[in-house]
Amino acid sequence: DVKVTQSSRYLVKRTGEKVFLECVQDMDHENMFWYRQDPGLGLRLIYFSYDVKMKEKGDIPEGYSVSREKKERFSLILESASTNQTSMYLCASSWGTSASYNEQFFGPGTRLTVL
Amino acid sequence: AQSVAQPEDQVNVAEGNPLTVKCTYSVSGNPYLFWYVQYPNRGLQFLLKYITGDNLVKGSYGFEAEFNKSQTSFHLKKPSALVSDSALYFCAVRDMEGTYKYIFGTGTRLKVLA
Numbered sequence: 681d682v683k684v685t686q687s688s689r690y691l692v693k694r695t696g697e698k699v700f701l702e703c704v705q706d707m708d709h710e711n712m713f714w715y716r717q718d719p720g721l722g723l724r725l726i727y728f729s730y731d732v733k734m735k736e737k738g739d740i741p742e743g744y745s746v747s748r749e750k751k752e753r754f755s756l757i758l759e760s761a762s763t764n765q766t767s768m769y770l771c772a773s774s775w776g777t778s779a780s781y782n783e784q785f786f787g788p789g790t791r792l793t794v795l
Numbered sequence: 796a797q798s799v800a801q802p803e804d805q806v807n808v809a810e811g812n813p814l815t816v817k818c819t820y821s822v823s824g825n826p827y828l829f830w831y832v833q834y835p836n837r838g839l840q841f842l843l844k845y846i847t848g849d850n851l852v853k854g855s856y857g858f859e860a861e862f863n864k865s866q867t868s869f870h871l872k873k874p875s876a877l878v879s880d881s882a883l884y885f886c887a888v889r890d891m892e893g894t895y896k897y898i899f900g901t902g903t904r905l906k907v908l909a
Contacts, residue, residue: 684838713897715899720804720901721901722885722899722900722901722902723839723885723899724899725896725897728896730895736894738896739896770838770839772838772839781827781844781846781889783829783841783844784831784839784841784897785841786831786838786839786840787838788836788837788838789836789837789838
């Protein structure tokens with residue numbers, strides 16, 4: 681079974697803090713993604729990566745950055761957390777090239793609260 | 796621009812009755828469509844996908860989806876609903892003509908009543 685793990689299920693941070701969300705997948709997938717999920721808005725793509733050290737901006741990259749130094753790990757960084765970044769963050773991975781039709785495998789999510 | 800719409804925020808159905816969760820899409824080329832399910836406090840799980848071929852796609856947990864090109868729809872169906880099917884369902888389309896992103900709908904909450 682493909683396993684995508686996220687470092688925390690719940691996280692509480694203060695405004696202005698730098699926040700790191702870690703995601704690890706164990707199936708040698710080439711592609712990794714970060715989404716945020718908000719009620720009524722569905723999933724919105726923050727950043728994605730089709731290879732090590734490669735990153736592409738998604739639909740809502742402002743206030744976020746990412747790092748992919750190893751194939752299995754994709755980190756999401758909130759440079760200076762703000763209350764409007766309170767959300768559920770979902771990491772996903774998939775195999776194949778960027779143009780493949782393969783489904784994504786999701787982690788359990790991190791519910792981040794910024795006070 | 797590619798997009799996907801789920802017109803219903805919530806669908807209620809009695810246990811044992813057939814269920815349908817609706818999805819419509821807009822793409823400029825061939826559509827590559829997916830359904831995912833999210834149980835409470837869990838990540839999304841893949842149910843099924845349409846790439847090409849037969850318009851009726853079968854997936855996990857007894858779900859199936861019907862691709863209709865003329866109506867640009869990809870509705871999720873199940874002949875007999877279970878209470879355990881109660882969850883949040885997402886339709887997604889793959890953008891195959893630009894960034895290859897997955898674009899998700901806003902989700903439909905399915906409630907199966909005993």
